[in-house]
Amino acid sequence: xxxxxxxxxxxxxxxxxxxxxxxxxxxxxxxxxxxxxxxxxxxxxxxxxxxxxxxxxxxxxxxxxxxxxxxxxxxxxxxxxxxxxxxxxxxxxxxxxxxxxxxxxxxxxxxxxxxxxxxxxxxxxxxxxxxxxxxxxxxxxxxxxxxxxxxxxxxxxxxxxxxxxxxxxxxxxxxxxxxxxxxxxxxxxxxxxxxxxxxxxxxxxxxxxxxxxxxxxxxxxxxxxxxxxxxxxxxxxxxxxxxxxxxxxxxxxxxxxxxxxxxxxxxxxxxxxxxxxxxxxxxxxxxxxxxxxxxxxxxxxxxxxxxxxxxxxxxxxxxxxxxxxxxxxxxxxxxx
Amino acid sequence: xxxxxxxxxxxxxxxxxxxxxxxxxxxxxxxxxxxxxxxxxxxxxxxxxxxxxxxxxxxxxxxxxxxxxxxxxxxxxxxxxxxxxxxxxxxxxxxxxxxxxxxxxxxxxxxxxxxxxxxxxxxxxxxxxxxxxxxxxxxxxxxxxxxxxxxxxxxxxxxxxxxxxxxxxxxxxxxxxxxxxxxxxxxxxxxxxxxxxxxxxxxxxxxxxxxxxxxxxxxxxxxxxxxxxxxxxxxxxxxxxxxxxxxxxxxxx
Amino acid sequence: xxxxxxxxxxxxxxxxxxxxxxxxxxxxxxxxxxxxxxxxxxxxxxxxxxxxxxxxxxxxxxxxxxxxxxxxxxxxxxxxxxxxxxxxxxxxxxxxxxxxxxxxxxxxxxxxxxxxxxxxxxxxxxxxxxxxxxxxxxxxxxxxxxxxxxxxxxxxxxxxxxxxxxxxxxxxxxxxxxxxxxxxxxxxxxxxxxxxxxxxxxxxxxxxxxxxxxxxxxxxxxxxxxxxxxxxxxxxxxxxxxxxxxxxxxxxxxxxxxxxxxxxxxxxxxxxxxxxxxxxxxxxxxxxxxxxxx
Numbered sequence: 001x002x003x004x005x006x007x008x009x010x011x012x013x014x015x016x017x018x019x020x021x022x023x024x025x026x027x028x029x030x031x032x033x034x035x036x037x038x039x040x041x042x043x044x045x046x047x048x049x050x051x052x053x054x055x056x057x058x059x060x061x062x063x064x065x066x067x068x069x070x071x072x073x074x075x076x077x078x079x080x081x082x083x084x085x086x087x088x089x090x091x092x093x094x095x096x097x098x099x100x101x102x103x104x105x106x107x108x109x110x111x112x113x114x115x116x117x118x119x120x121x122x123x124x125x126x127x128x129x130x131x132x133x134x135x136x137x138x139x140x141x142x143x144x145x146x147x148x149x150x151x152x153x154x155x156x157x158x159x160x161x162x163x164x165x166x167x168x169x170x171x172x173x174x175x176x177x178x179x180x181x182x183x184x185x186x187x188x189x190x191x192x193x194x195x196x197x198x199x200x201x202x203x204x205x206x207x208x209x210x211x212x213x214x215x216x217x218x219x220x221x222x223x224x225x226x227x228x229x230x231x232x233x234x235x236x237x238x239x240x241x242x243x244x245x246x247x248x249x250x251x252x253x254x255x256x257x258x259x260x261x262x263x264x265x266x267x268x269x270x271x272x273x274x275x276x277x278x279x280x281x282x283x284x285x286x287x288x289x290x291x292x293x294x295x296x297x298x299x300x301x302x303x304x305x306x307x308x309x310x311x312x313x314x315x316x317x318x319x320x321x322x323x324x325x326x327x328x329x330x331x332x333x334x335x336x
Numbered sequence: 337x338x339x340x341x342x343x344x345x346x347x348x349x350x351x352x353x354x355x356x357x358x359x360x361x362x363x364x365x366x367x368x369x370x371x372x373x374x375x376x377x378x379x380x381x382x383x384x385x386x387x388x389x390x391x392x393x394x395x396x397x398x399x400x401x402x403x404x405x406x407x408x409x410x411x412x413x414x415x416x417x418x419x420x421x422x423x424x425x426x427x428x429x430x431x432x433x434x435x436x437x438x439x440x441x442x443x444x445x446x447x448x449x450x451x452x453x454x455x456x457x458x459x460x461x462x463x464x465x466x467x468x469x470x471x472x473x474x475x476x477x478x479x480x481x482x483x484x485x486x487x488x489x490x491x492x493x494x495x496x497x498x499x500x501x502x503x504x505x506x507x508x509x510x511x512x513x514x515x516x517x518x519x520x521x522x523x524x525x526x527x528x529x530x531x532x533x534x535x536x537x538x539x540x541x542x543x544x545x546x547x548x549x550x551x552x553x554x555x556x557x558x559x560x561x562x563x564x565x566x567x568x569x570x571x572x573x574x575x576x577x578x579x580x581x582x583x584x585x586x587x588x589x
Numbered sequence: 590x591x592x593x594x595x596x597x598x599x600x601x602x603x604x605x606x607x608x609x610x611x612x613x614x615x616x617x618x619x620x621x622x623x624x625x626x627x628x629x630x631x632x633x634x635x636x637x638x639x640x641x642x643x644x645x646x647x648x649x650x651x652x653x654x655x656x657x658x659x660x661x662x663x664x665x666x667x668x669x670x671x672x673x674x675x676x677x678x679x680x681x682x683x684x685x686x687x688x689x690x691x692x693x694x695x696x697x698x699x700x701x702x703x704x705x706x707x708x709x710x711x712x713x714x715x716x717x718x719x720x721x722x723x724x725x726x727x728x729x730x731x732x733x734x735x736x737x738x739x740x741x742x743x744x745x746x747x748x749x750x751x752x753x754x755x756x757x758x759x760x761x762x763x764x765x766x767x768x769x770x771x772x773x774x775x776x777x778x779x780x781x782x783x784x785x786x787x788x789x790x791x792x793x794x795x796x797x798x799x800x801x802x803x804x805x806x807x808x809x810x811x812x813x814x815x816x817x818x819x820x821x822x823x824x825x826x827x828x829x830x831x832x833x834x835x836x837x838x839x840x841x842x843x844x845x846x847x848x849x850x851x852x853x854x855x856x857x858x859x860x861x862x863x864x865x866x867x868x869x870x871x872x873x874x875x876x877x878x879x880x881x882x883x
Binding site (some may be wrong): 056077081083085115130131133134136137138140141142144145148149152153156157194258265266269296297298299301302304305306308309312313 | 671676680681683685692693810819824851857859862865
Binding site for chain 2 (some may be wrong): 040146200201203204206207213214215216217218219220221222
């Protein structure tokens with residue numbers, strides 16, 4: 001086998017080095033380097049609803065929900081080592097609680113959504129609790145099974161509207177509230193998560209993912225931290241579900257659809273696992289794409305999965321990590 | 337040395353499938369002393385550590401720490417009581433920088449309690465601890481990715497992980513293995529400093545000469561049983577110990 | 590009496606479904622989420638061979654099972670081989686493959702492919718007719734299922750204990766590194782296990798599907814059943830899988846007799862949660878909760 005005579009060398013760009021730590025405040029161009037991507041993201045997301053028509057605004061709302069799920073998935077998978085194959089559980093639980101509170105007691109969306117977010121997260125965490133003591137694969141299996149079980153049980157017991165669902169839920173005052181609420185929540189959740197993972201709890205979770213034995217030997221209760229991680233992911237997921245039920249004004253078994261489980265995963269892999277921003281971006285790319293292909297039925301799901309596998313095999317770092325790397329480093333070929 | 341018994345192991349036994357890894361082991365560890373545990377490979381030394389630190393549940397027997405029974409407690413609770421251990425197979429948190437590795441133990445309930453509930457700047461504390469164990473702050477060593485550190489530093493990181501918990505006992509599982517002579521020589525002052533700070537230690541080692549410089553007492557394991565106990569030089573004269581290490585002479589006549 | 594017979598049949602059904610999955614997981618530590626989709630794929634494929642190509646039934650079955658083994662092998666070779674060792678990615682990838690197959694079977698309108706929708710697809714039983722045992726009538730097909738199940742378990746036992754390939758599978762399952770040092774090729778063994786596992790899924794499909802009809806949605810249910818058996822019996826434990834099959838098989842039939850068919854799923858979920866709470870590593874699970882990595 002012939003040895004290569006040159007190799008790729010990667011170096012941090014000088015501006016990246018200059019912006020490490022406090023030095024970032026030393027000049028406008030450096031601050032701009034740091035702020036530009038973040039500000040750009042916020043501005044684009046804020047401006048989008050203004051240029052789209054009603055149909056695509058609704059699509060944007062859907063994309064927001066998937067973005068929240070993708071964010072939760074990435075957090076659990078890369079920062080806690082838990083692969084959640086059942087995002088639909090969060091959507092379903094959040095949506096059902098919110099919708100039921102609304103239809104049974106008549107409480108307005110302003111009340112039901114926060115309640116459903118919090119209690120839905122609690123319910124989901126409790127359901128998933130038994131498998132957190134065990135190895136990661138149990139979590140994957142159980143999280144996959146629960147949305148499907150929820151459907152079986154609802155049909156079997158004939159409760160919560162069974163197969164027909166419940167209609168006539170309160171919706172939002174107007175499209176602008178709908179759109180900006182979800183975008184706002186996505187942006188807040190994104191920045192909050194990024195902040196969270198750079199805090200101590202994020203370090204501990206990554207430690208758990210890397211080597212949970214060492215974490216235990218350091219006196220940390222691993223199960224307790226995993227529970228916290230699941231609760232956080234469930235919070236954002238259940239908000240998405242609660243929001244969804246009020247967006248379309250009804251709840252039904254489709255809240256537990258496989259779509260909610262698989263599209264966030266595809267969005268995360270494509271967007272770049274671990275970057276937290278990538279999955280959000282991935283969701284905003286895949287959702288419109290999925291809408292455009294609505295006429296083709298199940299082809300959509302096949303397509304997400306093909307994209308997912310494609311990225312996993314050929315570009316595992318994902319889009320966001322790739323872009324970030326380009327932004328922060330430059331590479332050149334070097335003679336060996 | 338205050339002479340109180342800080343760790344007591346009684347009649348510990350553990351079998352894995354058909355293999356009796358530990359058979360009826362008992363010993364006492366006095367506060368402030370360094371106990372060496374030696375024996376050929378496969379004699380059950382690491383299993384003993386796993387049993388004491390809660391990673392493996394014993395079949396029979398009990399472990400007492402500071403007078404209270406800790407048999408069967410989960411590892412994190414045992415660590416929080418002040419009984420820590422290092423791992424023979426080095427596995428730091430690869431993707432994190434060295435000092436971030438210490439954030440984990442610094443967040444434990446034990447450390448939280450000692451600071452009255454507030455953690456403060458854990459990053460700074462982590463860097464200070466690493467400084468103590470010999471990570472040169474000026475050369476920016478604490479900031480390097482843990483996965484890129486050479487073995488000598490990794491061993492110190494393991495010790496630092498335990499030290500961060502402000503432990504009363506550290507069980508060192510082969511901290512000298514894989515190190516060069518000069519690295520070992522520079523490790524010894526660190527261990528002596530720990531002893532002076534009042535930390536009791538159990539050291540599992542193969543490097544007998546270095547171990548005997550530090551250990552007050554030594555126990556010898558073979559095939560899961562304790563076959564000898566005593567001061568280092570006496571133990572090495574023991575017939576059974578010699579047989580375990582060197583074998584018996586074959587009579588030729 | 591009726592419960593005894595139908596309970597046994599049901600249990601063997603679960604066992605047949607789970608055995609392929611357990612084999613793959615035990616050997617290569619990869620949870621093959623595509624297991625259920627191969628089951629359904631084989632069902633539809635056989636149907637096509639019989640109805641569209643008018644092949645002899647037995648021949649069609651033979652070809653389908655062979656194809657399922659090839660599909661399993663391909664899944665490993667193309668997708669999983671690059672992800673070996675990265676647990677999260679393996680799970681995600683096999684899950685994605687499963688969806689591609691299951692949803693793909695429901696696609697309509699691509700290149701004239703009509704898609705398998707609706708309850709119109711069914712495979713005929715091997716032998717028509719019933720036999721009377723005690724005061725219960727049992728279809729021959731159900732007896733065939735029991736027979737197949739028992740023979741499969743027996744043959745697998747013989748295979749893994751007395752043939753070279755089988756022994757290498759067991760070796761890798763027990764200790765991958767040690768087996769590799771003795772010359773057992775990890776990837777090749779994993780491919781073989783996936784091929785056999787998929788073939789078992791196919792076998793289960795052709796034996797069980799004649800009892801009802803074929804539907805793509807059943808793929809998820811089959812996967813859940815396989816996973817349930819593994820959780821309740823203990824991931825990686827053979828005895829556990831068989832025991833769990835009987836526990837679930839009988840539990841579900843008894844609950845149907847007492848409460849009605851709809852409660853079956855509730856009982857299943859309840860059993861899983863109970864096991865996770867009381868005996869997390871499964872009934873006969875040898876894996877400890879905390880993984881030994883020292």
